[in-house]
Amino acid sequence: MKRPGWLDIIRIAVLTAAFVFVLFPIAWVALASFKTPTQMSEPFLLMFSPTGENWRAVLESGIFAAAGRSALVGVLTVSISLVVGSMGAYAIAKYRAGGSLTRFGMLAAQVVPPAVMVFPFLTMAHALRMTDTLVPVIFAHLSFVLPLVTWFLIGFFEAVPSSLEEQARVDGFSRWQAFRLVVLPQVYPGIGAAAIFGFTLSWNDLFYGLILAPGNAAILPVAISNFNTFRGVQIGAMSAAIMIAIVPVVVASFFIQRRLVQGISGGAVKY
Amino acid sequence: MASVTFSGVSKSFGSTTVVSDLDLELADGAMTVLVGPSGCGKTTSLRMLAGLEQVSEGTIRIGDRDVTDLEPKERDIAMVFQNYALYPHLSVRENIAFPLRASKVARSEALKRADAIAESLGLGSMLSRKPKDLSGGQQQRVAIGRAIIREPAVFLFDEPLSNLDTKLRVETRTELLRMQRRLGVTTLYVTHDQEEAMTLSDRIVVMRDGRVAQVGPPEEVYRRPADTFVATFMGSPKMNLIDGAVSGGELRTPSGLRITVGGPDAALVTVGIRPDDLSIRPAADGTAKVELVELLGPRAIVTVQAGEHRLTSVVGSAELADIRPGVSVELQSRPREVHRFDPKSGVRLSE
Numbered sequence: 001m002k003r004p005g006w007l008d009i010i011r012i013a014v015l016t017a018a019f020v021f022v023l024f025p026i027a028w029v030a031l032a033s034f035k036t037p038t039q040m041s042e043p044f045l046l047m048f049s050p051t052g053e054n055w056r057a058v059l060e061s062g063i064f065a066a067a068g069r070s071a072l073v074g075v076l077t078v079s080i081s082l083v084v085g086s087m088g089a090y091a092i093a094k095y096r097a098g099g100s101l102t103r104f105g106m107l108a109a110q111v112v113p114p115a116v117m118v119f120p121f122l123t124m125a126h127a128l129r130m131t132d133t134l135v136p137v138i139f140a141h142l143s144f145v146l147p148l149v150t151w152f153l154i155g156f157f158e159a160v161p162s163s164l165e166e167q168a169r170v171d172g173f174s175r176w177q178a179f180r181l182v183v184l185p186q187v188y189p190g191i192g193a194a195a196i197f198g199f200t201l202s203w204n205d206l207f208y209g210l211i212l213a214p215g216n217a218a219i220l221p222v223a224i225s226n227f228n229t230f231r232g233v234q235i236g237a238m239s240a241a242i243m244i245a246i247v248p249v250v251v252a253s254f255f256i257q258r259r260l261v262q263g264i265s266g267g268a269v270k271y
Numbered sequence: 272m273a274s275v276t277f278s279g280v281s282k283s284f285g286s287t288t289v290v291s292d293l294d295l296e297l298a299d300g301a302m303t304v305l306v307g308p309s310g311c312g313k314t315t316s317l318r319m320l321a322g323l324e325q326v327s328e329g330t331i332r333i334g335d336r337d338v339t340d341l342e343p344k345e346r347d348i349a350m351v352f353q354n355y356a357l358y359p360h361l362s363v364r365e366n367i368a369f370p371l372r373a374s375k376v377a378r379s380e381a382l383k384r385a386d387a388i389a390e391s392l393g394l395g396s397m398l399s400r401k402p403k404d405l406s407g408g409q410q411q412r413v414a415i416g417r418a419i420i421r422e423p424a425v426f427l428f429d430e431p432l433s434n435l436d437t438k439l440r441v442e443t444r445t446e447l448l449r450m451q452r453r454l455g456v457t458t459l460y461v462t463h464d465q466e467e468a469m470t471l472s473d474r475i476v477v478m479r480d481g482r483v484a485q486v487g488p489p490e491e492v493y494r495r496p497a498d499t500f501v502a503t504f505m506g507s508p509k510m511n512l513i514d515g516a517v518s519g520g521e522l523r524t525p526s527g528l529r530i531t532v533g534g535p536d537a538a539l540v541t542v543g544i545r546p547d548d549l550s551i552r553p554a555a556d557g558t559a560k561v562e563l564v565e566l567l568g569p570r571a572i573v574t575v576q577a578g579e580h581r582l583t584s585v586v587g588s589a590e591l592a593d594i595r596p597g598v599s600v601e602l603q604s605r606p607r608e609v610h611r612f613d614p615k616s617g618v619r620l621s622e
């Protein structure tokens with residue numbers, strides 16, 4: 001083995017710094033979740049006798065019910081996005097549906113601030129007597145998950161040679177069967193990545209949940225924000241709740257990071 | 272089993288006409304080869320028969336059924352694409368059995384038939400492999416297996432051999448021909464390779480710029496090409512074409528080249544001589560000079576320069592001893608094998 005050169009040393013130093021930078025808040029929150037309110041005022045206190053008090057408070061606060069609601073919202077949002085988005089992405093990839101502006105126009109929706117979108121959602125939910133239910137939250141989440149999932153899948157569909165679909169049609173299948181039995185299986189990796197990607201987006205959203213379902217139907221981020229009470233911020237309990245929220249995201253990112261890059265660059269190279 | 276009829280079929284993309292007024296009949300059980308340079312409309316014609324391209328004008332019939340506006344799945348055809356289009360997510364066995372999923376054949380029965388076909392194609396030991404783990408030749412055989420399992424009325428081949436290496440191409444060509452003869456299924460085969468067209472076909476259709484240039488059995492297309500395009504397209508090395516006047520059985524060009532060609536006198540004519548029918552002999556007062564000798568084993572292709580003409584001749588190894596680049600030669604043709612074309616239109620002149 002050759003001796004590491006200067007470049008290697010710099011690279012390792014930069015990566016270590018980045019690692020510490022990313023890990024620091026997580027470690028801080030993890031430590032805080034085991035501290036008593038007094039210890040909380042000493043952020044650099046590393047050695048202390050941990051308390052289970054925060055975790056007990058969090059578990060009793062119904063955090064898992066909120067996590068369950070968040071998961072339900074995420075799963076439903078992603079399922080609808082995948083069914084609609086895969087067909088949309090296919091049409092855009094193969095038939096240039098909507099012309100060349102579609103791809104860009106779809107992402108333009110992301111530029112609109114959620115604050116602009118939330119009021120119409122609230123008005124509609126109110127008119128349908130659905131405030132403080134998960135239904136408006138799911139629709140609100142679809143407004144940003146569906147375009148991203150669709151956009152993400154376009155590159156994957158473009159990579160499927162059209163002769164595969166033509167072969168299936170000649171082999172005796174309808175267009176729909178050719179899509180479902182032949183084209184779709186080719187993009188399963190993309191669909192898997194899009195699912196995790198979309199779920200993470202939905203899981204992390206606080207804003208829509210806070211306004212559309214602040215009470216009994218609170219989703220996880222809303223439940224976390226509820227530890228900011230009129231008696232002050234319960235940092236310990238909040239930290240424990242945050243740990244519950246980030247674990248699934250960290251696990252998911254670990255699985256998708258490579259596909260995520262592939263999907264994003266797959267779409268990006270085209271334009 | 273069925274014949275196929277194209278009547279007055281045209282295809283345009285916007286203002287570009289790719290195929291115009293195609294009239295063609297594929298005889299029941301015969302192998303018809305569409306051949307022509309790229310962009311001549313041969314693949315489009317095949318895809319129209321498959322139902323993958325809409326017909327702009329005219330009708331296509333399979334047997335007595337008008338299939339012009341039918342979906343591909345209703346046409347009872349099978350097709351082998353140039354890139355084979357094997358389903359990457361399915362194994363060899365599932366790929367071959369796949370078309371049966373569209374019909375009401377039970378899964379176990381379908382797999383049994385797929386196994387039998389794979390066995391007959393020499394794929395018996397690789398049934399559970401995925402396409403990416405197969406060689407080009409094996410992939411090609413899987414594609415053929417998938418085409419024959421449904422016993423369709425018509426086979427379509429779109430340059431199926433062009434992705435194989437030369438040796439495999441010749442072997443597969445023979446196999447393909449044997450299979451087509453055994454099954455007796457009407458076949459339309461598209462290629463740009465004139466040699467493939469000659470060896471495989473019962474009937475050749477030479478296309479050029481979206482039109483049929485000539486239709487006929489291969490030996491007729493070769494012996495009596497309808498015009499200078501077909502004459503130079505079919506046959507390798509390609510036919511020599513020389514413009515000049517014929518008198519007393521000798522062709523003279525303005526640049527002074529002389530070749531014995533026989534036949535009646537003509538003021539201005541395009542004479543076509545296949546390299547095999549043009550012999551050269553060293554002569555001090557010859558009108559041509561040897562430029563290049565390409566050895567092909569027992570024979571050689573000799574290129575000679577004569578005025579503004581560059582002609583080729585196929586020479587046997589016995590005569591090759593005296594023929595070296597730079598040597599002056601005399602040209603002579605076998606008069607019965609000389610073709611004459613109208614110098615303006617390029618159309619063959621009747622003998």
